[in-house]
Structures are given as C-alpha cells and as structure tokens.
Amino acid sequence: MEEFEILDFHQLQQEKEGIDQAAQFLQKKIQNGFKVSIVIKKQHKFALPPLQQKKNDLFSKQHQPIDLISQSSEIIENNDKQGSLTSSHSYSSIKMNKKQLTIPPTQNETPIQDQEEEKSIKSDDDQISLKYNKNNSFKHSLKDNILSQKIQKGLLFQRDGKSKLAVEKMMDVYKEGNEKLKSCQDQQQISVLIIICIQSLCYASQIFKQLGQFNEALRCLDKCLSQFEINDFDLLCQIYISKAQYCLLNNQYLQSLDNYTKALIQYEQVNWKLEIAKLLVKISFVYALLSKSKQFKKTGDFADAKKICYEGLSILQNKLNNSDPRIYETYYTLGCIFYLEKEYDFALEYLDQSKQGFIKLYGEKHQSIIKILNLQGVINHLQGNSINAMELYEQIVCLYGESLSFGLALVLNNLALAYLDRMKFKSAKLSFEKAITILKVYLNEQHPTFQRIEKNQKLVLAATLSYM
Template sequence: MEEFEILDFHELQVEKQGLDQASKYLQKKIQNGFKVSIVIKKQHNFALPPLQQKKNDLFSKHHQPVDLVSQSSEVTENNDKHGSSTSSNQSIKIAKNQIISPTQNETPEQHPNEQISQQSEDEPVSFDKSKTNSFEQLLKDDLLNQKLRTGLQFLRDGKFKLALERMMEVYKEGNEKLKQQAEKLQISVIILLCVQSLCYASQILKELGQINEALKCLDKCLNQFEINDFDVLSKIYIEKANLYLLNNQYLQSLDYYKKALNYYEQVNWKLDIAKILVKISFVYALLHDSVDAKKICYEGLSILQNKLDHQDPRIFDTYYTLGCIYYLEKEYDFALEYLEQSKDGFIKLYGQKHEQLCKIMNLQGVIYHLQGSSVNAIEIYEQLVTYYGDTESIGLALIMNNLALAYLDRMKFKSANLLFAKAITILKSYFNENHPAVQRIEKNKMLVASATLSYM
C-alpha cells in the first residue's frame, strides 16, 4: 500500500514558519515517496458557553441518590487502595527525531469517500500489526510483549494491582532497553510496547478511580513520543477527554474531544464524527447549554441513522445521551421517553441482562424518584440489585444507596439501614473512608436514625 500523509496546509505554514519552508517540507516528503494530500479542515464552530458555577445537586442535602450522570466524578480519585488502531500509513517518533515503523490496518470503505474506524474510542490503543512480517515476529517474540500479555490476563481476571504493576514494568524496562538499542526495527518494537503499556495502565488506573494518574500515563505517550498516526492520536485525545469528564473538568474534556473531531473531519470518517458529536453534546449539557447540547446530539444521531441499521447499538446509546440531556434540563417526561427507547433497543439486541441496561434503568429510577414515584423507583432498583447478584461492584453500591433512599420514602427504615451499610462496605473495599462516594452514603445512612425518630 502506498504511503501517504494527510496535511492541513494552513497549519503546516504556521508550523514551518512560512510558505517557503512549508513548500520545501512538502517537496522533501514527495521525494521520499509519500503521496501527499492537502486538505482544508472543516471545523464545527460551537459556541462555548462561559464556565458556570458547578450546578447544585438535583436533590436536597438530605436526600442524595446517585444518578451516574451529573455525579460522574464522585467515584474518581483513589490513591490508596487499589486499540487496535485503524491506521493510515503514518509514523511514530520518539524524542522528536527517530522515525519508527508505522502501524497499519486496512480500513473497509462502506460509503463513498468515507472510511470507518473499527475500534471503539473507549478502548485502549494497541499496536498489533505492522507493515512487515519481520516486525510482527519481533513483536511477538519480545519478552516485554509476553510480559504485557500476562498483564492483560491479570486485567481480565480483575487483578488490577498486578496488571498495573506489570504494565509499568514493561514501560520502565522498555525505556532502559531503548538507551542500549541501535537497531531501528527493534527500537520500533520497544516503542510500540511502551506506548501500549501506558495506554493499558491508564485504563487500569481509570478503573481504580485514580484519574489524575491515568491522565499522566496518556501525557507520557503524547510528550515522549511524537505520534503522527492521526487515528491513534485521536483515540488518546478521546480517552483524555473521557478522563477529564470523570473529573468534572468539562472545558478540558471539551477541548480534547474537539481535537479528535478535527482529525476525523479531515478524512470524513462519518461514524467517528457522529460518536464524538454525541460525546460533545453531553459535555454541553453539563455546562448548562441544553440548546447547543440537543442541536449537536441530534446532528450526531442523524449521521448514525443515515449510515447504520436502525437497530445498531450506537443509535440506542445516542438515545441514552438524549435522555441524559433532557434529564439535566429537568424535562423528565422527554428524558424517560428516550431512556425507554434506549432500553427497549438494548433488550431486543442482548436480552434482559446486559450491562448497558444498568445505567439506563438507574437513571429511570432517579427520575421516578424525583417525580415523587418512589414505588416505581424501588421496582427498578430492585431489578438492578438482582441483576448484579453477588458481584460486589461500585455500581451495585451506588444502586443500593438509591434503593435505600427510596425505602426511606416508604418508611422501610430497617431495609434502608441494611442497604446503606452494605453499600459502604463495598465502596470501602475500593476506596478509603474519606472518598466522596463513601462520605456521601455515610451521610445518607445518618438519615435513617433521624427519619426513624421523626415517625416515633
């Protein structure tokens, strides 16, 4: 496959400090065998609302269920207890000077003038293919690669600490090997393993709630290695945006989503554009700009409906996002309508027990509770507790908190007290006692005593 590089000529002039230098740079690229495509970026000029004061809780200080939408950052920092790229033929560099062998996957064309990424932006970046069999064989045989695969197995088994230790070992040992290695192909292998290990480490730290540490891993990828593969770079940007969103750093999140969007617009990858538009719309909703949020989300939905079968899960995900936007706007009837469409779609695809249903049903329960229908909320929460079974996860703890609060409304004090206690026990197995989620449920638990006294 002929090598090519996609360039925005206006940015190139700025980078090379003038037209003459930019022209010489392009001439050199062509002499080196590149087919150079010049493009003009299309940009979405979304009006960014001013940073507003963090919104007040939708519940009173004495009544705090967790909606997993507006409270996304509550299960974040915890410092004590615990993709394959669809790449064009670009290159990765280390220390801004050494050119490294690129990754390469052919991307199928499903629509004219459009390429579609086959990797979810929420998955870690991986580099499993290269242009030559010799590179692939070196990668397969490298001891660091074998250590990384062991770390992945730990991750699949839920052994996060061991998985993280193994990933960081790969990165540190790889850096040491780079100082001693002179052979270019071997250097390429080591660098790819270093980047891969950092991306997986970031994913693990995210699972452990250590958001700032997860961001540092991605920053190491961006700062230590010059990544010219726009799809790999976009996926790192998207993951950074996801992490900032978890930390309630909405402006930073929006900035990185837009960076990724600009890259995908250059190559007109419609589905990737649509997915990022939906993510951007949610951030706008959190910034209290519901008008732009809905406009952008409907734009993303329109693209998905034009390109995909209407039973595609990505469409049902977008319905969920619209439900969140209307929920944050306190348009609860519209929110429930979209949540029900999302729920029905996932049930048709995957049946009654699918992880995607948990967040949808939880938000339905929260809305019912807000509307004063604690009976309907209890019914939904009890279904979710049954779904989780004996799996003592963070999600189960938050559902138990919500169910306990609904029980309080129905004066089921003993049941509420037991659920608060179980939720706290679960969360303390992940976080320390000063973590916001633990503190929140501890306060809610205190409501049982005051509520009991008020009815005596």
C-alpha cells in the same frame, strides 16, 4: 446543521390562542427550514409517599439519589483502596521526539478521503490495540521480546482482579523499555521498544481508570503524546478521545471538550462520518454538563447541546440501520441532556426508547441496560414516585447478581433512599450496610462518596425515630 425546534403543543396553543393560529405558526416554521418535532407533554401527578411531608427535614441535597451522570467526579484520585484505547486500523509511523527515530509508516498514515467506513461496533471502553502491517521478522521480534511477555503477565494480573499489581507491571515495562531505547542502535529493535512503551502506557492508563485514579490515567496518555510523535491519525484520535473521557470523569469539562474537539478535527479532515457523528454526540453531552454547571456563560446552553446531539443522530440514522446500538446509545445521551436540563418527561421518553432498543438487541437482562434503569429510577425518585424508583433499582440489583461492583454500591444507596421514602426501614438499613461493605473494597473512608453514603445511612435512625 439542521435546525430542530422542540415544541410543546399545549404551550403552542396557549401562545397562539387556538389551533388555527398554531397551524399557521407551524407552517411558517417549516417554510423557514426548521425541522419541527411536536411533543405532547405528559402531566404526571404522583401521590406523595408517606415520608414526603418530612422529606424537607430529612433529605438535603446531599441525600438525593446518585445519578451516575452529574456525580461522576466523585470517583476521583482519592480512590486508593484498590489497586490501551482501541484502534481498528493499523499502527502507523511513530517516532521518538528525543531521538527522532522513526518506525516505517503503514497504510493508515495517509487516509483516503470519503472512504467506506467500517460497520463494526467499537466500544468506548475497549483497549487501544496496536495492529501492525509488518514483516514476519518484526512480528516475531515483538512477540518474543521479554518486555512483551511481561505485559502479558500484567494482563493476567488484571484479569484476576489484581489491578495494583497489573499497573505496577505495566509501568515497570515502560521504564525498562525507555531505558533500553537510550542505548539501542538496531532500527527494528527500536521500533519494537517504542511499540512496547506505548502499549504499556495505554494498558496502565486503562487500569488507572478502573481504579478511579483519573489523573494518573491522564498522565500515561500525556507521556504517549509528549514522548512520541504519532502520525497515525486514528490512533491519535483514540488517545484524544480517551483523554476526554478521563477529564469528563474528573469533572474537567472544558479540558474534555478540548480533547474531543481535537479528535473531531482529525476525523473531519478525512470525512469519516460515523466517527464524526459519535464525537458530536459525546460533545453534546459535555455541552449539557457545562450548561448545568454554568461554566459556559455565553458560550453555549442546553439548546446548543440538543442541536449538536440531533445532528449526530441524523448522521447515524442516515448511515446505519435503525436497530444499530449506536442509535439507541444516542437516545440515552438525549435522555441525559434533558435530565440535566430538568425536563424529566422528555428525558424519560428518550430513555425508554433507548431501553426498548437495547432489550430488542440483547434481552432484558443485559448489563448495558443498567445505566438507563438507574437514571429512570433517579428521575422517578426526584418526581416523588418512589415506588417506581424502588422497582427500577431492584431490577438493577438483580442484573448485578453476585457481582460486588462499585456501581452496585451506588445503586444500593439509591435503593435504600427509596426504601426510606416508603418507610421500609429494615430494608433501607440492609441496603446501606451492603453498599458501605462494597465501598470499603474500593475507597478510602475519607473519600467523598464513602462519606456521603455513610451520612445517608444515618437517615435510617432519624426516619425511624420520627415515626415512633
């Protein structure tokens, strides 16, 4: 692992009492094998907005903008108002632990060391697609199976926004397939039924995730791991990665780290550099969250998080061209790490690099820019620059357009708080009202996020009265 040391040049001069001493210090660092990045830290001096003097009275910790990074755990199991994983490789040998029945292995069971990796981009939010190197008879048997057709009907429900019906259909398919396996004697039919069971569980898991029911999503993947022995290393890794993501959304940081590590060990055994790099970046973010929550104690800190992320970035830069979105995504992760460390100036610099990269690739109106704009808005908001924050939040609202998504509700909350900071009480009131209207579609009114935004709404009256 390369060593990186981020140095603030102004502090360096002060510590070493002048430029000559600073130069000697740097030369010694480089000779000792450190890769040194010199950063001139900006000193922002924002004018305090009019409401800032009364902010201590009106704005508690609960009223701060939602960053969608450290607040992810709020979208949890209580989401009961509404309402698999992608492998680019072949489906491999899977056998039921109970019956010890095996599907014939495919080419991916014994991966080749140091093989040429795919350059295609796999989204972390893609579904697990099970691809098969089977004969035509098997493919037709799978396609014509009535349970496969029921899965397709479930996917139609999901496409039409009927998530609860979709997940019910998937779980019914799993239960029916599992029952048929108990009495099935034909080897090919057994293989078909096992694949259908895994497909239904993976689809159900992703729908539960969309509904915010992360514990249920995890249970589906646990059934895949406990009921079937999966010998396809990449499919197994994708399940571990999805489990890690769901744990992360549920604020289970140590469990998330454990699942990412299991996947990393698998990929290291076959030396798939790109997958290793992507996992290092994901792990670095979990390290940062653990550091922020002080769960790590002596196990790690923000310095470890940054070193791991820089190592992942170094691999990506060696394997990919500089316009690859995975590099810009890593800049975003570095921005998140510095944000969690409260090094806001560094965070903004990395976020800007990420944003500019995505704009070059996709244009200024692409949905991938939303999370970057929101975090930039939150940082500006926390630094007291509510004018910039307001403009960034308004950009996001325009990007969402007519879509009434859960993310839009959280951004509207942030925008309303920025409006309050600028004494735009009517605009703040309207933004809060729209946010709550959207949340009623997704959340129970007792949900922590719903109550938090409802509590924020009361600030409008308090702020208005304070200026009467």
